[in-house]
Every structure is written in structure tokens, then in C-alpha cells.
Amino acid sequence: MLQKNEQDEVVLDNLIQIKPIIPIGGKLTLLKGILFRLQMSLQIFHFLLSKKIDYVILRGYDTIILFPFLKVFDIKIYYDFHGRGHLELYQQKRFLRGHVVKWSQKIILKHCDNIIVVSDGIKSQIEEYAYKCIYLPNGVDVDKIKSIDSECPVNIPEDKKVIGFIGNWEQVMKIEDICDSIDYLKDVVVVIVGQGYHYEKIFNKYGQKQNIILTGRLEYNLAISLLKRMDICIVPYDKNFYMSKVKDFFSNRKISEYLAAGKPMLIADIEGIPGYLKENVNYIKYESGNPEDLANNADHLMNNPELYSKISHNNKILAKEFDWEQIVKKSGILEDM
Known part of the structure; x- marks a missing residue:
């Protein structure tokens, strides 16, 4: 209570x-x-x-x-x-x-x-x-996310791009898609902040893999500092989960945080994507369960500065609608x- x-x-x-x-x-x-x-x-x-x-x-x-x-x-x-x-x-x-x-x-x-x-x-x-x-x-505290200036808790080389995820993942999240995508990417580090469903199994499989960082749970300011270091944020829904098949089902806090940080997103191709998000305006879609497709779309976005900048700008504007006071x-x- x-x-x-x-x-x-x-x-x-x-x-x-x-x-x-x-x-x-x-x-x-x-x-x-x-x-x-x-x-x-x-x-x-x-x-x-x-x-x-x-x-x-x-x-x-x-x-x-x-x-x-x-x-x-x-x-x-x-x-x-x-x-x-x-x-x-x-x-x-x-x-x-x-x-x-x-x-x-x-x-x-x-x-x-x-x-x-x-x-x-x-x-x-x-x-x-x-x-x-x-x-x-x-919702999200947009001003708080903007003001956080904590030192990044993970040492990532400046010449590396970062794709990642923050938040405690539920059964509907297919974290393996993000981890396996590293096999198809060059000069990229995968960072996953948080824990959740089958955490130990995922940690044992990917924890020692090169260019994958699984931080576990972090204090909020440190998690946001890592979010700010990410170039692209992933929302890895599992298309086979029942909630994924319900139109406009999801409204995850992590998405609001990604928006507030102005991060372009890759989101799995499910029916449950929040209706307020528009494809190619706020995110790019990839095929759930296909890490190679995730990697190809991430590579396309990172090598298309105009599209990247447009989505980042759109997301910062949309984030204002999800400030707690407004909601x-x-x-x-x-x-x-």
C-alpha cells in the first residue's frame, strides 16, 4: 500500500x-x-x-x-x-x-x-x-528524462553503434530476437537493461557472447543514461502471444521512455502495436522471430541519416502527449x- x-x-x-x-x-x-x-x-x-x-x-x-x-x-x-x-x-x-x-x-x-x-x-x-x-x-516524466546526466555505467567504445532495450520484460517479449541479431551486424553492441521472463536461461545463453551486454536491473538514472547512449531501441514482441494479436493492445512505459529520449524504434510486426505510433513516422517494423530482419532494418535506419533524424524528431514531439500531467x-x- x-x-x-x-x-x-x-x-x-x-x-x-x-x-x-x-x-x-x-x-x-x-x-x-x-x-x-x-x-x-x-x-x-x-x-x-x-x-x-x-x-x-x-x-x-x-x-x-x-x-x-x-x-x-x-x-x-x-x-x-x-x-x-x-x-x-x-x-x-x-x-x-x-x-x-x-x-x-x-x-x-x-x-x-x-x-x-x-x-x-x-x-x-x-x-x-x-x-x-x-x-x-x-506516461513518462519527459523533463526528468531530459535532465538525467548520470555517467554511463557501461564502457562502450565511441565508434560502436548501440541497439537495445530497457525494462523488465514479460513473457510477451522475445528478447532472443535482439540477442541473435548481433550475428548479422557489424560495429554494433546490443545492450539489454533489466530482467524478466526466463532471465537466467537468456543470461546463460548470451551473457558471454561478444558485443552483447546484459546489465540486469539498474537504478533508474543509470538505466536512462544507457538509454541515451542507444542509437536504436527495440520493442521485441512475440507475434505468437495472445496479447500481440489484439489490435492496439499495448501501452508500455518503455515506449514512452524511448519517445522522451527521442530514440527511433524497431517494433515487431504484431497487431498489438499502440495505435498512436505510426510506421515510418515513429518506428520501423521488423518480422517477429526473425533476428536477421531486425538486423537489416537496424542497419538501414542507422545508414539513413535523413530517416533517422526525422523519426527522432517526431518521437520527441509525440513524447509531450505522454507527459504524466497531460495524460x-x-x-x-x-x-x-
Whole structure:
């Protein structure tokens, strides 16, 4: 849980930490996880009553536990919806949990007061509730990114071009495409900042490969300093993942950061590319699962100064529309509260 604090950033001092009474590790982790959720719910109930809270923003199917209490005390519920989670679980063949998520979300969507969506593609999955959706895409602090001047934490020769990725990647990201593209590129270094799905497997396969740098997680300022060193940023969606097949589904924070840094992008050829991005205006498309095509497009962009400059300029302009202040203002969420 978060609480208001004089500091502008989220740090441990303005987090209310809830620790499990029973350690969750070891045997019976599912049962211990359920007990911990109940413990969290009781502490949340106490916090809401003691602070006389009027509004809550919830995310996750397990927040259904809170709904009876919130309804009894007439606390307005904003649900942060990020897609039909059960479809992802079905794709992973986790059918039991998928059914639980499916029916929990049905109840949540029906009984919440408003639904926060980050993209038109996500909204299209719940057309029956479009009337209570609030469009609030992922934003970025443009001025903060511009002002960061930290020393680059990785020593990269000045004569090398850099293509890369920052952010914690999800299952929908095909990081291997970026790593394998180095086999088709000359005088280029691949830099990937962050961790995520199958990180150890990817690190073991590519961590010692020449001209590939996997930094793991970095402090924000250092990550942005590396972003500024990149010549091209890659958004490596996997075309076989269910979310990739939903038109305009994605609204990733990393894309907003790439825009704010004025970086040209290569994005995998999926339906889910954010609708506000235009091909050959803000990005160039490559074939998902084809690292050679990624490399060819990166080489084309780096050797076409006019196109490179145009896309960089367009992205700096577009980034202004995704400054947090502008996004919140356009969403109308403050007027609704």
C-alpha cells in the first residue's frame, strides 16, 4: 500500500509494508499465499477505516476479497484492468488458475465503479463496460528524462553503434530476437537493461557472447543514461502471444521512455502495436522471430541519416502527449473523483 508523503518519489518511507505472519517459502505455498492475502485484506480494511478513505484503485483478480467490505462502506472502486488475464494462463496451460481469474474478473468488472484502461485494445476486450472506462495510458516524466546526466555505467567504445532495450520484460517479449541479431551486424553492441521472463536461461545463453551486454536491473538514472547512449531501441514482441494479436493492445512505459529520449524504434510486426505510433513516422517494423530482419532494418535506419533524424524528431514531439500531467488531465479521472 502507498501513503502520501512529502517526498516526490516512492521509497520505503512512504510504503506501508505488510509482512506475512507465516513465511510463504517451503511447503504448502499455495495455502500460505491464500492466508497472506487474507492477512493483507484485514490490514487494508483497518487502514481504509482508520484513514476514512473515499476512493481506492485496485489491480489483480485477488482483490475480489475486498469488494464486500468496500461496497458496505460505500468506498468508490477504480479497477486497473490490464486485459483478460485468464487467456494468458490458458496459453500457459494453467487452466485451473485461469478459470479462477476469469470468473473473479467477471465479478470485479461488473461491480467496480470505474475501470482504468491503458489502451484501446484492452478496452475493446470489455465493450460491455465501455461506459465506465477511463483511458489512462502509461506516461513518462519527459523533463526528468531530459535532465538525467548520470555517467554511463557501461564502457562502450565511441565508434560502436548501440541497439537495445530497457525494462523488465514479460513473457510477451522475445528478447532472443535482439540477442541473435548481433550475428548479422557489424560495429554494433546490443545492450539489454533489466530482467524478466526466463532471465537466467537468456543470461546463460548470451551473457558471454561478444558485443552483447546484459546489465540486469539498474537504478533508474543509470538505466536512462544507457538509454541515451542507444542509437536504436527495440520493442521485441512475440507475434505468437495472445496479447500481440489484439489490435492496439499495448501501452508500455518503455515506449514512452524511448519517445522522451527521442530514440527511433524497431517494433515487431504484431497487431498489438499502440495505435498512436505510426510506421515510418515513429518506428520501423521488423518480422517477429526473425533476428536477421531486425538486423537489416537496424542497419538501414542507422545508414539513413535523413530517416533517422526525422523519426527522432517526431518521437520527441509525440513524447509531450505522454507527459504524466497531460495524460491525467486528458483522462478526466480527477474530475470524476
